[in-house]
Amino acid sequence: MGIFRMKKIPFSPVTLILFLALFALLRFDTAKAMASIPPAEEFKEDPRHSAAIDLLKKNDYDTVIHLENKIINDDPGDLTAYFVLTLAYLGKDNEKMAIRQAENVKKIDPSFASEIYGTMGRYYTTKKRYHKSLVYLLESLKIKEDPEIMKHVASIYLGQGLLKNAKEYYEKLLDTSPDYISLSRIELAEGNFESAITYARKALMEDKGSSGAYLVLGTAYLLTGRTALSEANFIILNRLSPEFTLSSYFLGIIKLVEKDYDQALQHFTQLSSSLPKLKEPYLNASASWHLKGELEKAREAALKAVEADPLDPAAHFALGNIYISRKEYGKADAEYQKAGELFPDLSMPNFRTEDYFRQDNKGVPASLTLALIFSKAGLYLESIKAIHSTIGSRS
Numbered sequence: 001m002g003i004f005r006m007k008k009i010p011f012s013p014v015t016l017i018l019f020l021a022l023f024a025l026l027r028f029d030t031a032k033a034m035a036s037i038p039p040a041e042e043f044k045e046d047p048r049h050s051a052a053i054d055l056l057k058k059n060d061y062d063t064v065i066h067l068e069n070k071i072i073n074d075d076p077g078d079l080t081a082y083f084v085l086t087l088a089y090l091g092k093d094n095e096k097m098a099i100r101q102a103e104n105v106k107k108i109d110p111s112f113a114s115e116i117y118g119t120m121g122r123y124y125t126t127k128k129r130y131h132k133s134l135v136y137l138l139e140s141l142k143i144k145e146d147p148e149i150m151k152h153v154a155s156i157y158l159g160q161g162l163l164k165n166a167k168e169y170y171e172k173l174l175d176t177s178p179d180y181i182s183l184s185r186i187e188l189a190e191g192n193f194e195s196a197i198t199y200a201r202k203a204l205m206e207d208k209g210s211s212g213a214y215l216v217l218g219t220a221y222l223l224t225g226r227t228a229l230s231e232a233n234f235i236i237l238n239r240l241s242p243e244f245t246l247s248s249y250f251l252g253i254i255k256l257v258e259k260d261y262d263q264a265l266q267h268f269t270q271l272s273s274s275l276p277k278l279k280e281p282y283l284n285a286s287a288s289w290h291l292k293g294e295l296e297k298a299r300e301a302a303l304k305a306v307e308a309d310p311l312d313p314a315a316h317f318a319l320g321n322i323y324i325s326r327k328e329y330g331k332a333d334a335e336y337q338k339a340g341e342l343f344p345d346l347s348m349p350n351f352r353t354e355d356y357f358r359q360d361n362k363g364v365p366a367s368l369t370l371a372l373i374f375s376k377a378g379l380y381l382e383s384i385k386a387i388h389s390t391i392g393s394r395s
Helices: 014-025 047-057 061-074 079-091 095-108 110-126 130-143 147-159 163-172 180-189 193-206 211-223 227-240 247-257 261-274 279-292 295-308 313-325 329-342 364-376 380-394
Strands: none
Touching (some): 047 061, 079 110, 095 110, 147 163, 147 180, 163 180, 193 211, 247 261, 261 279, 279 364, 295 313, 313 329, 313 364
């Protein structure tokens, strides 16, 4: 069918929406790994360093450096002094001297040097200097494989969207300190839906109230056509995290798949009430009204979608389809032209809607909008079904 091509839809699939949502919903604690300057609690019992540690909390770094250097002059093997000096130099933003402390300790006790490098890495994480943080965390792991350091490395990679790198470290932790929810997020983002489901279920065995696990399960089931299971998980998610309003988006999409347009409208209306500037609920609501034959309500919803994002070709395309059903062909042509200007694959040169659509093809325009919505959501099989229904109606 010439009016709608499936090759290169330029809209974000649900996996991208999900990936962003996961970071909003799930805790990402890397930046909270430690205070700006670590307190070195484990060294408080040594009276020789008590004064320096107290001054460290007051940010009196110069005095700390003076006191600890005196200790090292008397006892070059005092590892605690090197550690406290590292913290002081980090506080002064003197990275070069902090590195020197780690190098000095490496000659005495490599294992302890690993702790210092790890401390430096976590410190730079708190400053959101992730590249520098990785340099020192990885240096720490070269000396000693510490599960906590590996978790930090994995979470930084995940936060930066480097899924392959993150996955490598999370898989190394499976036998000792597994992070099933993070692995499920990665597998879902990579399109490995069954693996995502497996890890999400394991996450729920550890924490039955894991909102992130229900989000992963709901999305993975939706993308594999298991709408009943998907809906069950999104309902639980909605109960656990009512502030996560995008649950309504997923539940509405499920109802569109199930052709329950009244329920779909309830979910999209709820979402637009929570996020009035978001175009998706208006666009999807317009399709629901269109499929129900309520053309004026469909037009009003589509106009709101256009208002929310005038540069969205999908909104103009949906509005054009509504005008076809209303037999306002000139307005339909104008909206198709706008959609084509914004996204050439939707352009239709020398196309006159009045000549193309027969009057008895009542369901075709709405089905075209539905196909586009499903494609945007990553539900490509459902999109193809919707397109096939339009082809059948023209035969």
